[in-house]
Amino acid sequence: MDQAERLRKHQAIQQRNQQSLLPDQNSILRQLELLRSTQEKKRQVTVQLWPGIEAEDFGGEVRANGAGAYLFLTNDMPLEPGIHGSNNCSPAASLAALIELLKGKKLDLSTREILFLDTETTGLSGGAGTYVFLVGVGHWLTEGFRIEQFFMRDYHEERAMLTAVADRLAHAKAVVTFNGKAFDLPLLESRFVLTRLPWPLRDAAHLDLLHPSRRLWKLRLGDCSLGNLEREILGIRRENDVPGQLIPTLYFNYTRTRIPRGIRAILEHNRQDIATLAVLSHCVCRVLAGVGGAPALAGEDLLSAGRYFRDLGRRQLSLEFSQAALEKELPQELRLEAMERLASLYKSEGLHVQAVTLWEQAVSCSSNLREESCEHLAIHYEHKDKNLHRALEL
Helix, strand or coil: CCHHHHHHHHHHHHHHHHHHHCCCHHHHHHHHHHHHHHHHHHHHHHHHHHHHHHHHHHCCEEEEECCEEEEEEEEEECCCCCCCCHHHCCHHHHHHHHHHHHHCCCCCCCHHHEEEEEEEECCCCCCCCCCEEEEEEEEEECCEEEEEEEECCCHHHHHHHHHHHHHHHCCCCEEEECCHHHHHHHHHHHHHHHCCCCCCCCCCEEEECHHHHHHHHHHHHCCCCHHHHHHHHHCCCCCCCCCHHHHHHHHHHHHHHCCCCCHHHHHHHHHHHHHHHHHHHHHHHHHHHCCCCCCCCCHHHHHHHHHHHHHCCCHHHHHHHHHHHHCCCCCHHHHHHHHHHHHHHHHHCCCHHHHHHHHHHHHHHCCCCCHHHHHHHHHHHHHCCCCHHHHHHC
16 A cells, blocks of 8 residues: 555544544534423423412512513501601601711601611621512601512512612612611622613712611610610510521522421511611601600610710710719719710800819729829819919819
8 A cells, every 4th residue: 555545544543532532413413402301391380380479478479671580579567656746747858857967967867768768688797699689678658667679589670670669769868777887788788780771879879777766775775786776765575586697598599499487487577677677767756856845764875875966966865864863873983984084065055163073073982093083173273263273283
């Protein structure tokens, strides 16, 4: 066999090998068709499951928009006693006064422009892999309170749910949350960014009740979680409430098995959180904005409010709350602190006699050196009373 014949034979073998390595186009098409049919069967099974789940466990309705379908639920509840119409002041006016005090932003609000917002998520630490599967929105009605919930039954419904949420939030001028500044709003905004939807709350004022609640009640309660504030401040006791740390697990189980066990409890937990936001906002308004009459507060709470007003630059209110705190039962160290703060306020108002009286009481009642009080008294006796001997003692 000559060289040319061997070359032709080698080329023929290579060609056959290459042809044997080429994928069978018909086989690929068959596999794709099998995959399509499998996915279609899954989709049909899922669609058949939703109506039963919706009617039996959720109590909502399936809604659709240009991005797909989602589950929508709405619940109306009666007014809480004393919240609406106290002193002819609506919840909108109350919250507007509170926002002006805390944010320095004056707003003309109607009840429908104030939304109370809470979310439930697939994780408690945030991050790009954490989904918001439930968004609850509450607002005041003329004679009651309404809570609307937008539920993502599976991950492919996220864009549809967020589109509906965006429509609902579009006209809000103020949003009230609890720890929303650190968790709910940043996470929700990140989901809008990832789904390429515009953020609807860009111009809305945000009131996070966690921060004023801590300033008012941490001294007495220590724990200022929403659940503890419910029990200790609002007197609300939840029954059979699902713990927040179990909510992601319940949702994962639901998406995996399509068994809606626990979903109703999550929805009720979210509704209760939003209702609590409304009641807590009124309570904070009563303390800080003077809406609905001054509530009966413990001495520690009055002292905390006095501190808060001082930091907000409201000296007269700080003076009034500090005076009220001294009329209540207080631990010794807190009483001494209240005396010194009230004395400093008296001094700033030019009431030197009252200030000196309180500083003297603080020095005489304390077993430890009250350096601040001694310093103020020494300055007073040296420059005002010209009592150099007493100033030197101090």
